[in-house]
Amino acid sequence: MKEFAGNIGQGLLFVLAGVARLWELGAAVAGYTISAFFKKKVIPREVLFRQMVLIGIDSTAIVSLVGASVGTVLALQAAYSLKTFGAIMYTGSLVCVAMARELGPLIASIVISGRIGARMAAEIGTMMVQEEVDALTTMGINPIRYLVVPRVLALALMLPCLAVIVDVMGMIGGWAIGTTGLGINSSLYIAKSIDALVLKDIYTGLLKSFIFSILIALVSCHQGLSVSGGADAVGKATTQAVVISIVLIIVVDCLATAVIYYALPT
């Protein structure tokens, strides 16, 4: 029993220490981002743009595909339940609202944490192993400013965009299956969708994706920076980055949705 309590305490301490380190990194990134408004050369532009291309443009195809598939599945599942009430024409409303409020940001974030988070952790981790981060430090260049800040900003700018792409693709996927497979009239489907969707659905979704982007980038960069040793440490950091990001995204999503539901009633 004592041992059990000890294990729990130790686990809790471990989690708290991790949160504290993340917070510290986040504070440093925020500090640099704010100082970028007053000083030149805080954010290395080339690194920022390279990351934005990598995250935004190169991920468009994959998030579109995933978005469309999720929209299709959602429409089919919704129709299955709605049919029993004879309310199959509401499929469109359900798909649109669910995509904009919830699934768009969530799916985009999960795909990106696998695609970009893993990459960030592996890249920075390898740079740690190959003394590249030390080289930056000896050149008098702060690695957080040079490596972490542009990655966090790039993801914070691009993930909301990707979330919108997922939203739209999901809606298109739902519409496609709704009008062809489920036999809903196209103009009725679109009209019902537009009726159901309000502005709040969209901006809360975007806000969520923004929060998730910060989480993914901070967790992944932090994992990368804590690598010491060799290839196995890089591998471990990469896995950890993805696992921690996804768990955090879902937990935070849960909290955020509850807050939005109760604090911002329509």
Place this chain on the structure above:
Amino acid sequence: MLDGINVTLPRGKITVIMGGSGCGKTTLLRHLIALHQPTSGEILVDGKNIVGLKEKDMNEVRRKFGMLFQGSALFNSMTVGENVAVPLKEHTDLSPEIIRIIVRVKLELVGLTGFEDFMPHQISGGMKKRVALARAIALDPKIVFYDEPGAGLDPITASMIDRLILDLSKKLNITSVVVSHEMKSAFRIADKIIILHKGKVLQVGTADEIKNSKDSYVQQFIHGESEGVIPFKQTSEAYLKGLLST
């Protein structure tokens, strides 16, 4: 790991820190450039203690430094030219045209003209090391640290790098600190040699003083003999005990 080290690195001269593997050479170097902080003691650069400096002040001091890492430590996502340009872009307000010329000059200095647009994975290990040297001297540092500059290079490239170290030091009055275990190169370039052994300073002197040293470890080390004060067939008690007690 290091204990009771008290050495001076003379300005404008080449100091070579030597010793066997694991004697603390690289650790000493990492302390000098403040990648590690000593638990006690002082490190004076131009008479100023750098131990415990704030990051901003430390970065001011680091601007005088150039460092050549053992594994080159080039940024793999950037071309050779971009690698050399990083410190220039970050620390100066020079225009891109001027930076491009400086990068060319530095690359010519290490014999790599025309390699600006190559990626680090497209060039050999020796070339990477030379690019890393070009990057280390991009900002015309006053002190350059070299961690095993000749390791893993063919003899011709290695002696070319030695020549470069000599040139930089003599013509530009750069202070050089070289960590190495290659005797030949050390005797060729050193104004002062420091021999470390098990985390302590064993001997300090000029190349000639080291060559004529009475210390038997030093003699064994410079002649590269396997038999000496540290016998090769050293059978440690722990080894025998470990084998026989099971």
Place this chain on the structure above:
Amino acid sequence: MKIQSSNQGDIQVLELSGELDYHSSPELREKLTELTAKQAPKILVNLGGVDYMDSSGIATFVEAFQKAKRYQGRLILAALTSTVRGVFEIAKLDSIFEITATVAEAVECLGAKT
């Protein structure tokens, strides 16, 4: 660093003193770009008062030299201190530039028309 510009016949003279490093070289670059932009045929840079020069100084001269060459102008560097000369030597550029030991020699070399 201080830059004084004057004319000696048809020669444009820049007299530098102090340290020519990456803080001060943009100022020199501005002056030299001004001269090369109006295609000054003869430019003389007196480096007698420069006791330290870094690579950005070299790069600035290289750029001006390239530009002057394009319109067949001449750029001469005069009265280099040994440190500054060392910088040119180590960059292997001492043979490309026209370098003279004294200002008088440079003026003679350029053949000033007074």
